[in-house]
Amino acid sequence: xxxxxxxxxxxxxxxxxxxxxxxxxxxxxxxxxxxxxxxxxxxxxxxxxxxxxxxxxxxxxxxxxxxxxxxxxxxxxxxxxxxxxxxxxxxxxxxxxxxxxxxxxxxxxxxxxxxxxxxxxxxxxxxxxxxxxxxxxxxxxxxxxxxxxxxxxxxxxxxxxxxxxxxxxxxxxxxxxxxxx
Amino acid sequence: xxxxxxxxxxxxxxxxxxxxxxxxxxxxxxxxxxxxxxxxxxxxxxxxxxxxxxxxxxxxxxxxxxxxxxxxxxxxxxxxxxxxxxxxxxxxxxxxxxxxxxxxxxxxxxxxxxxxxxxxxxxxxxxxxxxxxxxxxxxxxxxxxxxxxxxxxxxxxxxxxxxxxxxxxxxxxxxxxxxxxxxxxxxxxxxxxxxxxxxxxxxxxxxxxxxxxxxxxxxxxxxxxxxxxxxxxxxx
Numbered sequence: 001x002x003x004x005x006x007x008x009x010x011x012x013x014x015x016x017x018x019x020x021x022x023x024x025x026x027x028x029x030x031x032x033x034x035x036x037x038x039x040x041x042x043x044x045x046x047x048x049x050x051x052x053x054x055x056x057x058x059x060x061x062x063x064x065x066x067x068x069x070x071x072x073x074x075x076x077x078x079x080x081x082x083x084x085x086x087x088x089x090x091x092x093x094x095x096x097x098x099x100x101x102x103x104x105x106x107x108x109x110x111x112x113x114x115x116x117x118x119x120x121x122x123x124x125x126x127x128x129x130x131x132x133x134x135x136x137x138x139x140x141x142x143x144x145x146x147x148x149x150x151x152x153x154x155x156x157x158x159x160x161x162x163x164x165x166x167x168x169x170x171x172x173x174x175x176x177x178x179x180x181x
Numbered sequence: 182x183x184x185x186x187x188x189x190x191x192x193x194x195x196x197x198x199x200x201x202x203x204x205x206x207x208x209x210x211x212x213x214x215x216x217x218x219x220x221x222x223x224x225x226x227x228x229x230x231x232x233x234x235x236x237x238x239x240x241x242x243x244x245x246x247x248x249x250x251x252x253x254x255x256x257x258x259x260x261x262x263x264x265x266x267x268x269x270x271x272x273x274x275x276x277x278x279x280x281x282x283x284x285x286x287x288x289x290x291x292x293x294x295x296x297x298x299x300x301x302x303x304x305x306x307x308x309x310x311x312x313x314x315x316x317x318x319x320x321x322x323x324x325x326x327x328x329x330x331x332x333x334x335x336x337x338x339x340x341x342x343x344x345x346x347x348x349x350x351x352x353x354x355x356x357x358x359x360x361x362x363x364x365x366x367x368x369x370x371x372x373x374x375x376x377x378x379x380x381x382x383x384x385x386x387x388x389x390x391x392x393x394x395x396x397x398x399x400x401x402x403x404x405x406x407x408x409x410x411x412x413x414x415x416x417x
Contacts, residue, residue: 082302085279085281088302089278089279089302089303090307091281092279092281097277097309098309098311098312137302148301151280175406178301179296179403180281180295181280181281181283181286181287181397
């Protein structure tokens with residue numbers, strides 16, 4: 001039987017959740033026995049090669065590309081998991097949600113301390129994904145099946161969740177493993 | 182006044198003294214009822230509703246409802262837990278609670294109750310309101326983004342410190358904490374030694390210069406759920 005596939009993505013995140021996934025240490029060898037990685041920064045596969053059992057999403061949606069990737073994940077994955085505070089509630093990127101987008105961009109590219117930008121223009125190439133008006137939690141864009149809080153979620157949390165999903169067993173995480181920071 | 186009153190919480194017989202509230206009697210019996218606005222030493226005013234229990238079929242606030250002989254109290258049941266979860270989740274979405282960057286994280290009662298109730302994500306959409314931060318005071322700051330309007334600072338400042346530095350203004354979604362000065366916290370007579378600076382259950386009123394003083398793993402609610410101290414009384 002072919003191994004189930006797992007895909008991962010970092011949207012508006014810092015890759016910290018992926019680092020935490022790698023923090024499962026030598027259990028990653030066991031994980032590879034259980035699954036095959038599909039589209040993911042871990043193996044650098046850019047496009048889905050087929051149906052995936054699990055999609056792990058790090059980060060919320062701050063631009064149109066994030067939304068596109070998230071929708072692709074929803075289309076290709078049986079189970080989609082929001083991993084970490086950014087995916088769950090926007091996280092640090094969502095600190096900008098109370099500030100108008102124009103003001104954010106002007107501070108970042110024109111008036112901000114230490115900004116050197118002689119053109120005085122805000123980059124606007126069509127190759128750069130358009131920013132959204134605010135940062136959205138993933139479950140406000142597509143249906144998300146499970147949530148693993150943490151910044152990042154501990155490696156044990158991610159490990160236990162993946163194993164439970166792959167072996168079709170209920171997940172009962174101990175108190176210490178569910179934290180919002 | 183020492184008349185003993187017997188009633189039940191979740192089918193367990195509890196004895197309390199006449200004049201006690203359900204919360205006081207439960208605390209004495211080692212049964213934890215979650216609470217956020219309740220402040221020991223001040224008159225309870227049932228503002229946060231997190232201590233909601235069902236008494237003889239009706240929801241009541243355990244911090245204000247007096248005990249009576251034979252009442253049947255439901256505390257740790259799926260129905261009551263769901264009510265509390267809904268209240269806590271509403272608090273999370275109506276403010277800006279960025280736990281990873283809050284000094285209070287790990288010692289925060291809102292967060293701790295959410296952990297205890299097993300909340301992974303609020304079911305309501307996030308509002309991301311625009312709120313103010315007042316860091317004008319040399320030793321204290323107040324960040325309205327994290328305020329849950331529990332009123333503990335109002336009570337502590339008025340009833341314990343005798344200063345009345347804080348109070349509520351506005352109603353409904355417009356309700357907020359304001360300081361007793363034209364504009365800034367710095368213009369009030371708030372002192373760092375005031376009780377009002379120590380009672381905030383969340384990270385809305387914090388002392389400057391403390392930051393992340395306690396490492397992760399050693400903070401108040403890292404290993405033990407909130408209420409464990411009360412539950413430790415159960416067999417005494």
